């Protein structure tokens with residue numbers, strides 16, 4: 106397959122002034138008439154239009170003249186024309202087969218409804234076109250369909266005409282007043298019902314808000330609608346950005362490759378990110394909906410009005426929009442809790458990616474299949490890099506930069522340099538060094554050495570930057586929010602020396618030092634005692650901090666730091682010390698132990714009555730197994746799991762009484778009626794953390810069963826099932842069966858049922874998961890179902906997937922090959938679950954390698970899976 110390189114970028118030689126699309130919808134043979142007005146930008150050049158092999162070309166007319174076969178060149182990826190004039194009209198007629206389109210890219214059918222997905226390169230599965238983001242055009246779309254089959258006909262922009270046609274057909278014409286790249290095109294048609302509301306913008310314009318769903322889901326749209334209204338309000342208040350069309354439509358579909366898609370005026374969503382009611386969705390689901398609705402809405406400015414010049418700039422819209430959705434959620438719920446959750450997400454998902462064979466800079470330099478680069482790196486690390494601008498410039502400076510970005514580039518397809526330029530110019534600063542964050546892969550390690558001189562009362566902090574064990578090639582600008590503390594936990598004054606003064610500033614988030622060199626030293630004076638260091642407050646940069654704090658230092662920080670992130674981080678570090686100690690003990694066949702430092706820190710948190718309950722719950726959690734294994738160059742899975750399981754159980758035994766008391770108090774205080782509200786969420790979070798520990802002790806199993814039976818909100822019901830999940834007890838099986846019977850008709854809940862079993866860490870896990878692939882409710886056609894069974898098994902079932910025989914790997918490899926035939930995009934995601942093979946200790950390393958080789962040697966591999974496995978094997 107062909108590899109595409111950023112360095113080869115060339116601007117388009119043709120402009121598509123306007124495009125009028127007519128769709129005659131039919132399940133197996135939809136006709137698409139694509140009428141374009143085209144203009145050459147320079148001299149005469151062949152016009153290359155992208156088109157997928159799934160298209161059937163019917164006819165081409167240039168200025169109304171039918172072209173003959175010898176007038177053009179057609180292959181499986183493109184159509185080349187040789188225009189006779191500089192400005193001309195083209196009419197291309199193609200046929201597509203939505204019903205057989207299992208890739209879920211282009212035009213496809215889901216539960217009998219038509220829908221499209223064009224990002225990144227799906228428009229070429231609809232018609233021949235310049236399928237690249239820097240070709241912006243005015244779109245008009247006419248949809249013709251059977252009235253009974255497709256009551257609703259939707260596309261981007263405003264409805265300008267509709268009516269009946271002979272033979273029980275009808276039509277609608279939509280016009281989008283904003284020029285856009287074709288990846289933002291959307292069409293939806295089918296028998297959908299609508300939930301409606303309105304929003305009045307700051308300019309006093311009324312916008313109609315419409316959420317389209319299947320009739321059976323009408324009762325699950327309220328939260329999504331509220332989330333949309335909150336997003337619109339928030340973007341006006343915080344960013345000064347208002348919506349620009351008269352209607353904003355959201356459609357929920359069950360078969361969708363990702364979370365949602367920001368098509369102009371017509372977002373298409375995975376139903377997981379729209380549908381919720383307390384009985385069937387958890388707090389986590391509610392939060393996910395709020396943030397994804399926000400994310401897609403925020404794209405209207407950061408992505409749609411200003412789009413990307415090419416796909417190498419993807420982080421320009423995604424990093425920025427994730428940053429915006431993170432800030433939105435932080436403002437809606439709790440900023441401190443949100444920050445910790447985002448850091449956990451980054452460390453569990455992005456750090457491993459950055460340390461593995463698919464590592465790439467947030468601006469990748471090349472790709473074979475663009476869909477493979479919608480990654481945690483481009484999205485989440487990209488958002489962290491945008492956050493760096495925010496930390497450096499402050500809220501006001503950042504907003505000035507945003508204003509300038511929008512003023513300068515509205516209506517254009519631009520680059521990450523353009524964004525940086527706007528930020529720099531608006532604040533009159535030089536931000537050129539920020540570019541180094543965009544072009545270097547890997548998680549930077551920031552090593553800190555402290556030297557304190559008790560005579561001069563001076564402290565020197567030396568920061569050194571490393572990547573993959575070597576010095577960073579191009580020095581990064583790393584903002585470090587920090588503070589000093591004495592042994593009692595009292596903050597100490599920060600007095601930079603003269604040479605350090607200009608590198609340290611007081612910001613709205615606290616004291617900030619800017620590391621700009623590969624080795625950068627900072628000096629502070631007037632410190633009567635050697636201070637404890639509170640570093641990287643608020644997780645001010647996406648780095649791995651290499652500072653060897655003592656246990657005493659961590660204990661003081663854990664209970665006294667003014668920054669919630671550092672408090673949480675310090676207790677996590679104490680837990681990590683304990684977990685690692687037991688790995689050594691496992692390897693030396695010595696008994697495990699629980700360290701006093703962790704025990705005391707845990708006790709202090711558990712007994713703290715001042716702390717926010719959600720923060721308390723986060724502090725009480727052990728570091729996740731993925732992050733724990735990230736600490737090792739060679740991963741001994743048995744040792745890691747044994748150490749993790751031991752500590753979890755030891756905590757439960759040690760604090761049994763207190764956990765029980767806390768659980769009971771929270772259970773008693775829980776409001777009978779579910780509210781999606783910060784305090785209630787925190788209450789449930791802590792209660793269920795206690796429950797999870799308690800069920801480590803089999804004698805408390807009945808508390809889990811009781812919670813399952815007595816509660817009617819999904820947060821508590823699912824938490825009970827999760828807490829029971831590790832023990833193969835008959836009560837667990839009964840509850841699971843009851844759950845299935847109750848929710849059989851709700852796909853999103855049945856996804857949870859599959860995921861629960863896929864994540865159960867037992868000797869039976871692999872057999873159970875194999876059996877579940879034969880379950881009548883399992884289907885290879887729905888990405889959510891594949892993710893909940895196969896994805897969860899590969900990502901979270903450490904015992905089953907990493908089974909010592911290698912059978913877990915073989916099983917997943919076979920499944921990847923099956924899925925690849927139907928949906929390469931999802932297959933490639935599943936294939937990336939093998940990415941850590943090089944770090945596994947034998948025999949797993951060889952066994953996993955063999956499984957990847959097995960995939961790689963298959964015939965007719967998609968380019969999606971080919972790219973992942975070939976890079977993984979390198």
Ligand code: HT7
Nearest residue numbers: 222224225362363364365366479
């Ligand atoms: N911009 C979208 C990215 C996307 C996508 C969405 C659905 C299906 C396939 C897709 N490929 C790429 C989603 C977002 O970031 O908002």
Ligand code: ZN
Nearest residue numbers: 400404423426
């Ligand atoms: Zn996005």
